[in-house]
């Protein structure tokens with residue numbers, strides 16, 4: 485319980501006295517590159533393969549003469565948009581970005597870099613963490629949109645290459661009974677997950693005590709806690725918004 | 727001038743500082759010495775506002791740090807330069823950016839002025855031409871120098887150094903000591919240095935306080951340190967055999 489209290493106090497400190505706006509802008513750009521742009525590759529790989537696999541497995545399970553083949557594409561699309569693209573992508577990002585944030589801040593803590601900022605009179609949590617949180621909330625939805633697109637594209641590739649579905653059926657299927665609201669839902673998730681991953685991992689890193697071993701431990705803890713929080717938030721969002 | 731009055735601090739019921747009172751003078755290198763774990767770093771951190779003491783005051787030229795409002799505290803902070811035990815350079819920035827950092831964050835001077843100031847400071851610590859390198863690409867001694875350059879870039883009135891020469895070879899370590907002393911005298915800075923290096927004590931210790939398990943057991947000049955009657959201090963000083971022999975010789979004369 486006291487951990488949760490400390491976490492919320494930490495969140496409050498992010499919005500304490502800050503620095504010049506130009507400083508934040510530069511930091512935000514740096515972090516957007518570090519957190520967002522550098523994750524494009526892994527997100528692209530993961531989502532394309534997941535899309536491909538989900539298409540083939542769905543086709544394998546749907547061998548029935550009364551269901552049109554295009555339904556495979558429809559299912560791939562909805563799985564991607566509702567769950568796979570936002571949640572799986574963010575779990576992957578929790579591993580990549582979360583451990584990165586925690587070990588960076590943990591190292592800064594144990595090598596007294598955070599103390600050095602504090603001594604200069606800089607609000608270290610706001611200077612270091614706030615840009616990370618904003619960058620995650622800004623770039624994660626874009627990564628998820630990319631993931632959804634590539635996932636559906638991966639399904640297309642796998643489906644047409646293996647011949648389980650024709651190009652015409654696939655293109656028909658992904659446009660069939662489309663609910664635009666789902667896209668909104670898809671973008672809300674990474675927005676929330678980005679906040680959770682960035683703040684939880686920062687919290688873990690920021691309060692690291694000890695040496696290199698503890699930095700590793702914070703980093704593991706950051707990933708574990710981020711993943712758990714994502715799954716809980718995923719469930720709550722589904723209840724709330726669907 | 728910095729005065730500390732009755733500084734005490736306990737962690738989880740364990741008293742690390744038991745009420746330390748002292749004065750650190752302007753234009754001099756004031757040393758805090760003592761064995762490992764006696765609370766030197768904690769004392770320094772209470773002085774610079776990183777650890778709040780349980781009781782006691784720290785006065786910067788008469789201004790009480792902990793009983794001031796935010797603005798006053800902020801302006802005192804801007805007069806401080808700190809060299810941390812490990813240098814505490816920002817890994818993601820070049821040497822030049824590290825030194826420029828306080829200027830970027832805390833001042834509104836033009837880019838040209840910043841450049842000039844950074845170059846001056848780097849040159850002052852003997853590191854001209856290394857500005858473009860990353861902290862991971864330079865040696866431990868150079869990191870300390872960059873740390874010093876960053877600490878003096880804002881023209882501090884108060885300079886704090888936590889073990890500026892730990893982990894350095896004797897020659898480099900003497901150079902760093904001399905550099906700090908020179909800067910201190912040149913700019914009339916109040917400098918506080920933590921060390922357990924007897925070499926530094928004899929070379930640059932003008933005003934020395936000796937901590938032992940959270941108490942101040944001795945205070946004085948380096949010329950007096952070898953003939954004190956404080957057993958703990960004697961033990962500390964004469965851990966070095968050479969000094970022990972030298973002292974014996976003195977007594978025999």
Ligand SMILES: Nc1ncnc2c1ncn2[C@@H]1O[C@H](COP(=O)(O)OP(=O)(O)OP(=O)(O)O)[C@@H](O)[C@H]1O
Nearest residue numbers: 737738742760761762763764765766767768769922
């Ligand atoms: N944040 C902290 N929480 C709990 N205990 C602490 C903390 N910081 C320091 N201590 C304890 O205070 C004591 C003094 O530590 P300090 O770092 O001041 O020693 P030191 O004199 O600087 O030693 P060294 O010469 O090895 O650097 C140690 O026993 C240490 O365990």
Ligand SMILES: [Mg+2]
Nearest residue numbers: 766767811888
């Ligand atoms: Mg220490």
